Amino acid sequence: MSLEQLLFLVVAAVIVLAALGAVFARRIMHAALCAVVVFTAVGGIYAIIGSYFIAVAQVLIYIGAVATVLVFAVMLSGQKDIAGGSPIRRQARWKTVLTWAAFVVGLVMVFQFTLNLTVPASGPANAPMAAESATSLRFLGQLLFYDYLLPFEVISLLLLLVLIGAVVIARKESDPQ
Amino acid sequence: MIPLSWLVTLAGLLFGIGLLGALLSTNAVRMLISIELMLNAVNINLVAFSRYYGASQPHGEIAAIFAMVVGAAEAAVGLAIFVAVARNSKLIDIDKINLLKW
Numbered sequence: 001m002s003l004e005q006l007l008f009l010v011v012a013a014v015i016v017l018a019a020l021g022a023v024f025a026r027r028i029m030h031a032a033l034c035a036v037v038v039f040t041a042v043g044g045i046y047a048i049i050g051s052y053f054i055a056v057a058q059v060l061i062y063i064g065a066v067a068t069v070l071v072f073a074v075m076l077s078g079q080k081d082i083a084g085g086s087p088i089r090r091q092a093r094w095k096t097v098l099t100w101a102a103f104v105v106g107l108v109m110v111f112q113f114t115l116n117l118t119v120p121a122s123g124p125a126n127a128p129m130a131a132e133s134a135t136s137l138r139f140l141g142q143l144l145f146y147d148y149l150l151p152f153e154v155i156s157l158l159l160l161l162v163l164i165g166a167v168v169i170a171r172k173e174s175d176p177q
Numbered sequence: 178m179i180p181l182s183w184l185v186t187l188a189g190l191l192f193g194i195g196l197l198g199a200l201l202s203t204n205a206v207r208m209l210i211s212i213e214l215m216l217n218a219v220n221i222n223l224v225a226f227s228r229y230y231g232a233s234q235p236h237g238e239i240a241a242i243f244a245m246v247v248g249a250a251e252a253a254v255g256l257a258i259f260v261a262v263a264r265n266s267k268l269i270d271i272d273k274i275n276l277l278k279w
Contacts, residue, residue, distance in 0.1 A: 008179050012187045019191055022210050023198035035210045038191075042217050045187070049179055051224050054238055058220075061245045066213060066252045073206055073256035077263035099200050103193040110189035114182035140235050148239050155246050162250040170257035172264070 008048050015041045032074050036067045053137055184225040192218035205259045205271045209252060216248040 018041065021034035039062035046055035144152060191214055198211030220241045227237025262274060 002178075005179060005183075008183065012183070015187065016190055016194070019194040019214055022214060023194055023202070023207070028204055028206055031207050031210055035213060038214060038217065042191075042221060045184070045221060046224055049184065049225060049228050051228055051235075051238060054220075054224050054241055057242060057245060061249050062213075062217070065249050069249075069252050069256050070206070070210060070213075073209075073260060076260045077206060096201060099197060103197060107189055107193055110185060111182075114185045136233075136235060139233055140238055143235065143239055144242070151243060155243055159246060159250060162253055166253045166257035169254070170260045 004048065008045070011041050011044045011048065015045070029071075029074050032067070032070045035070060036063060039063050039067060050136075053140055181225060181229050184221060188218040188221040188225070190218075191215075191221065203270050203272060205262075205274070206256070208271060209255050209259070213248060213252060216244060220244055 015038055018034045018037035022031045022038060025031040025034055039058065043055045043058035043062070046052075046058055195211045195214030195218060199208050199215065202208050202211065223237040223241040223244065227235045227241070230237075266274075
């Protein structure tokens with residue numbers, strides 16, 4: 001097992017444990033901080049497989065923006081967690097069992113699918129990482145600003161609308177003009 | 178190098194955990210956190226397949242970038258809604274929010 005694979009396994013373990021923490025932590029603040037750990041570690045995964053631009057974008061967007069918004073919302077919705085402690089709803093046991101069963105079945109299907117995958121000769125194993133990443137970024141930029149120019153502009157408009165909409169929604173109703 | 182199946186398995190695990198959280202949690206903010214986890218899992222898949230199958234045509238990474246932007250937008254709007262709801266009714270238990278239910 002190479003060093004790269006060892007690093008991947010460690011980061012993957014961090015992701016899974018922190019994700020479980022985000023779902024099952026009793027305090028919602030702890031859940032938000034566990035989510036930050038997941039976002040960071042996923043950025044690490046992107047760096048390990050050589051997608052450096054996506055790794056940087058992950059850190060900028062998820063840790064810089066989403067995590068901050070999450071923590072703000074936890075603070076602003078300022079209230080204790082739902083009484084009873086456990087974040088998991090207690091009624092409807094069979095729904096819980098069904099969810100877990102669906103989760104396990106889906107996971108088994110994923111295993112079955114990935115065991116049959118073969119990586120073509122153009123995979124990253126056959127290209128020197130460092131030399132390729134620079135040209136990979138060039139390809140990314142060309143794709144983004146030539147082939148995907150219209151979606152790019154539309155999504156920038158979407159961001160503008162979302163910012164205005166979030167401000168309008170979260171504003172106090174009885175604003176004294 | 179990392180086998181592709183490891184990456185897809187990691188993404189599947191992360192998506193499953195996020196799905197559990199989204200379906201089972203009662204707190205609205207925790208539900209949003211779980212949805213963000215699921216979006217991250219999808220992004221891992223997109224980037225991994227783009228990386229292993231199309232080194233010079235990274236369409237998957239473009240899709241991952243767009244998914245990130247939409248995820249951030251969804252987080253902003255969703256959390257604004259929950260802040261507004263929490264201001265009006267002092268709780269964000271998603272079983273109790275039935276304002277729009279007829």
